[in-house]
Amino acid sequence: xxxxxxxxxxxxxxxxxxxxxxxxxxxxxxxxxxxxxxxxxxxxxxxxxxxxxxxxxxxxxxxxxxx
Amino acid sequence: xxxxxxxxxxxxxxxxxxxxxxxxxxxxxxxxxxxxxxxxxxxxxxxxxxxxxxxxxxxxxxxxxxxxxxxxxxxxxxxxxxxxxxxxxxxxxxxxxxxxxxxxxxxxxxxxxxxxxxxxxxxxxxxxxxxxxxxxxxxxxxxxxxxxxxxxxxxxxxxxxxxxxxxxxxxxxxxxxxxxxxxxxxxxxxxxxxxxxxxxxxxxxxx
Numbered sequence: 001x002x003x004x005x006x007x008x009x010x011x012x013x014x015x016x017x018x019x020x021x022x023x024x025x026x027x028x029x030x031x032x033x034x035x036x037x038x039x040x041x042x043x044x045x046x047x048x049x050x051x052x053x054x055x056x057x058x059x060x061x062x063x064x065x066x067x
Numbered sequence: 068x069x070x071x072x073x074x075x076x077x078x079x080x081x082x083x084x085x086x087x088x089x090x091x092x093x094x095x096x097x098x099x100x101x102x103x104x105x106x107x108x109x110x111x112x113x114x115x116x117x118x119x120x121x122x123x124x125x126x127x128x129x130x131x132x133x134x135x136x137x138x139x140x141x142x143x144x145x146x147x148x149x150x151x152x153x154x155x156x157x158x159x160x161x162x163x164x165x166x167x168x169x170x171x172x173x174x175x176x177x178x179x180x181x182x183x184x185x186x187x188x189x190x191x192x193x194x195x196x197x198x199x200x201x202x203x204x205x206x207x208x209x210x211x212x213x214x215x216x217x218x219x220x221x222x223x224x225x226x227x228x229x230x231x232x233x234x235x236x237x238x239x240x241x242x243x244x245x246x247x248x249x250x251x252x253x254x255x256x257x258x259x260x261x262x263x264x265x266x267x268x269x270x271x272x273x274x
Contacts, residue, residue, distance in 0.1 A: 030267035
């Protein structure tokens with residue numbers, strides 16, 4: 001019962017933690033190893049996570065019947 | 068499942084064409100993503116301007132104005148947490164948890180307003196001004212355009228919250244919620260690129 005009610009939100013929390021870690025990494029990289037390439041890669045990774053998991057871009061080519 | 072009825076006969080014979088809700092949803096999603104894609108050119112243009120104009124005239128190295136780093140990290144964190152609550156709100160309506168859905172939307176809107184206070188209320192009143200040449204023009208152009216999108220997102224969220232209170236969304240049909248969530252996360256994605264471009268990349272120079 002508990003598993004079915006919490007699991008829908010679990011993925012969102014995991015993605016959020018990944019975004020927080022990447023943001024902290026971004027800040028540290030900028031302070032100690034300022035590299036445009038690294039910072040761009042981190043930004044691309046963050047954007048990819050948001051676009052896939054939060055914006056559900058895959059729904060564009062998946063035929064979901066609900067809502 | 069509901070469907071939109073469309074007049075299907077030019078000669079007025081009363082024939083109707085039903086558009087299934089799933090088809091409407093596919094069209095809506097495609098339209099919204101095309102809108103997001105078109106906006107990329109707007110924000111991308113500003114990013115190009117930033118990397119073209121913010122350079123040391125002598126060496127050509129990428130530079131940036133000295134900005135409050137803690138404020139930049141703070142506003143970025145606020146927007147990130149707002150995205151979390153938006154995602155939680157969308158998932159809550161999918162699960163039929165109306166209370167969590169409404170509360171998550173309110174928190175998202177509050178965090179959006181907090182972000183605006185951080186950027187417009189605090190950062191805009193710091194050292195840099197719009198008349199500070201390329202630094203001022205690009206900084207205020209980028210943050211102003213983004214803040215306008217955040218403001219419109221907050222308004223959208225509050226409209227969705229109000230409609231949610233009226234019971235207009237269900238786990239089966241909540242395109243309004245999904246569309247607002249996509250828009251809000253899109254605004255977050257834009258800031259994902261704006262934040263390092265404005266605050267992190269390049270050597271800080273005093274304006």
